[in-house]
Amino acid sequence: MARASVREQIVVAGMKTLLQQGFNGCGVQDITSAAGVPKGSFYNHFESKEALGVEVVERYWRSSNSRLSLLRDSSIAPLERLRRCFTSQVEALIEWNYERGCLLGNLAAEMSDHSQLIRERVAVAFAEWSRELEKVIQQAQAAGEISASMAPAALAVFLINAWEGAVLRSRVDRSRAALDAFMSITFDKVLT
């Protein structure tokens, strides 16, 4: 139990530290300090910072389960589910003052060329997110809420990428303008 608890503290602190500092912007020491555990204990649980990074991506993705619950909530019309989902993410970014961003996008930018393990785990998370969005888009098309002329899979990938780019842009601008452009073009043009 004690070992499991230390491991859990490292994963939670690792997620926070990687979001705040980036992968190369922090060391194992920063993570163990944030976790309040001895530095030496890190290697009892993880082979490397890279191995922790993979687990943090997994945990980050699973922590977005509330978003998935909303996307799957068939009591709400499909298009409205998409709108609420992105709206809640816009609100979260504003609340965080446009800091941290999305861990998937951050690691994609920083680590794609340097860690195959992290790159592949991020790719899996994006693929799972895309499939979830694709299903809702299919439902919106079936319900006649949006045109069926575009392939749902390509639309889902496009929207997630447009979202990730908007998050990046909101961070450099420290402004919601990019998020507002995402919402208006997505819901007034792309999803019509």
Next chain:
Amino acid sequence: MARASVREQIVVAGMKTLLQQGFNGCGVQDITSAAGVPKGSFYNHFESKEALGVEVVERYWRSSNSRLSLLRDSSIAPLERLRRCFTSQVEALIEWNYERGCLLGNLAAEMSDHSQLIRERVAVAFAEWSRELEKVIQQAQAAGEISASMAPAALAVFLINAWEGAVLRSRVDRSRAALDAFMSITFDKVLT
């Protein structure tokens, strides 16, 4: 002349190194080694790695002048200019095997929370790029090539962000699928 040349070697090597390794993934030593100049010479020309980073963003943006020439080439129909511009960037990414990505997006992800100077310089580059795209979109609307229902400024910001996100996704997937989705949804739906 000798000093100017060393400075120039550092900027060129700095751009290459920041693209390949990220800001926190390299040190001043990596940059001076890549430039083939003594490490000590770095601080004759730059106060800090951050100061070089700002100059590298400036240089990176200016190096995309060929893209701007195409966007401004009034001998080509506006929508076709946009298509050629993004097509040439897709081809470049494929040629690079989806490595390196876009320095603006990479630094936005890695440095927004950590360097106000770099963040603001990246924001300026994105803003200039957006204004260039906005002008072409206005021309496409005036020519009746695309609907005038969406604000050109919001469309320009949306498309650049969608592009940046697609670049990130192509890097984690090591695949052109995200770039293809960008091209098809952009030209078959967004710019219609």
